[in-house]
Amino acid sequence: MSEATFGLFDWVDAGDRPLHQLYDDRLAMIGRAEELGFVSYQMAEHHCTPLGMSPSPGPFLAAVARETTTMRFGPLVYLLPLYEPLRLVEEIAQLDQLSKGRFDLGVGRGVSPWELRHFGVDPEHNREIFNDVLGQILAGLRGDGSSFGSLGGAPLEIEPYQKPHPPVWYASNLVDSMRWAGEQGLNLATNGPAEPLADNVAVYRSAWRDHAGDKTRIGAHVEAPTVALIRQVVVADTDAEALELVRETAHPRWAHNFMKLWYAHDDPAYASRVGLAPALAGGSIVAGSPETVRRSIADALAVSGVDRINCCLAWGALDADQVERSMDLFAAEVMDVATGR
Numbered sequence: 001m002s003e004a005t006f007g008l009f010d011w012v013d014a015g016d017r018p019l020h021q022l023y024d025d026r027l028a029m030i031g032r033a034e035e036l037g038f039v040s041y042q043m044a045e046h047h048c049t050p051l052g053m054s055p056s057p058g059p060f061l062a063a064v065a066r067e068t069t070t071m072r073f074g075p076l077v078y079l080l081p082l083y084e085p086l087r088l089v090e091e092i093a094q095l096d097q098l099s100k101g102r103f104d105l106g107v108g109r110g111v112s113p114w115e116l117r118h119f120g121v122d123p124e125h126n127r128e129i130f131n132d133v134l135g136q137i138l139a140g141l142r143g144d145g146s147s148f149g150s151l152g153g154a155p156l157e158i159e160p161y162q163k164p165h166p167p168v169w170y171a172s173n174l175v176d177s178m179r180w181a182g183e184q185g186l187n188l189a190t191n192g193p194a195e196p197l198a199d200n201v202a203v204y205r206s207a208w209r210d211h212a213g214d215k216t217r218i219g220a221h222v223e224a225p226t227v228a229l230i231r232q233v234v235v236a237d238t239d240a241e242a243l244e245l246v247r248e249t250a251h252p253r254w255a256h257n258f259m260k261l262w263y264a265h266d267d268p269a270y271a272s273r274v275g276l277a278p279a280l281a282g283g284s285i286v287a288g289s290p291e292t293v294r295r296s297i298a299d300a301l302a303v304s305g306v307d308r309i310n311c312c313l314a315w316g317a318l319d320a321d322q323v324e325r326s327m328d329l330f331a332a333e334v335m336d337v338a339t340g341r
Helices: 019-036 057-067 085-098 113-118 123-141 175-183 194-210 239-264 276-282 290-304 320-333 335-339
Strands: 005-010 040-043 072-075 105-108 168-171 187-190 227-235 285-288 308-312
Touching: 005 019, 005 227, 005 335, 019 057, 019 320, 040 057, 040 308, 057 072, 057 085, 072 105, 085 123, 105 123, 113 123, 113 239, 168 175, 175 187, 175 194, 187 194, 194 227, 194 290, 227 239, 227 290, 227 320, 239 276, 239 285, 239 290, 239 320, 276 285, 285 290, 290 308, 290 320, 290 335, 320 335
Parallel strands: 005 040, 005 308, 040 072, 105 168, 168 187, 187 227, 227 285, 227 308
Antiparallel strands: none
């Protein structure tokens, strides 16, 4: 087995704590994760839903920049249809400078039509808006202020630490989107059962190789791709304890948070995404003793073709002590599976 790395993924979804305590606990978790060898922290952006209690990623990521010294971090993803390009360019450059080049730029269109509509964005046009905004922010990060429409010639006084711009991430499990990400030289985050994803990951890697000589692609400056597989994880001393935490504490609150906005609009389209039994069976949720979790992670790495596992360790109503215990067990007894020891 080739060596892999481990990162954190986080919705920053609502639990039982006051919001200020949720933020404090998350920052403490991130600092601890860096000490334990996790190499990255990536957070989702959601609006008007308890799934995303840090709806503006920038301020929280600024705190992450100062809480850490080696860990890479960033949004997974900025919902580009919701942003004014010039404003976002300045935020990205500032975060990259604050961290001395540890910022990763995750970009996406947004999967929830309800979130987009709350901002007056027609989800039917989110792809074309995404393409337009992405082009503008990349040009701005490269120093071309003339790209900003009515603000053409904007004097950009701030630039990113990383040149020509931070590495770009895209999140998808759809084969066409993964192929596009490979063609453009983007890093990729994905989820779902490992075996069905393997063919799509192979398509992505093939597209990356086929376009490796294209100096105009977005990630032309990135030497090698990173493909991360997202897993919701709970580790405890025994399988029974971990499964009880998932069934009684983590999953019910997370599923409520995930679906609340959809159900508020009588839209069950994503209900299948929160089923506990299929998630456990397919490996999207990994729960058990260190031995059980180690086997699941080893299988996911061997089958899927990814080179990073992004663990969501803090989710639902898990408290800070439960998250810390799970993370410590994972670091001590699971992470070395990446080197085949």
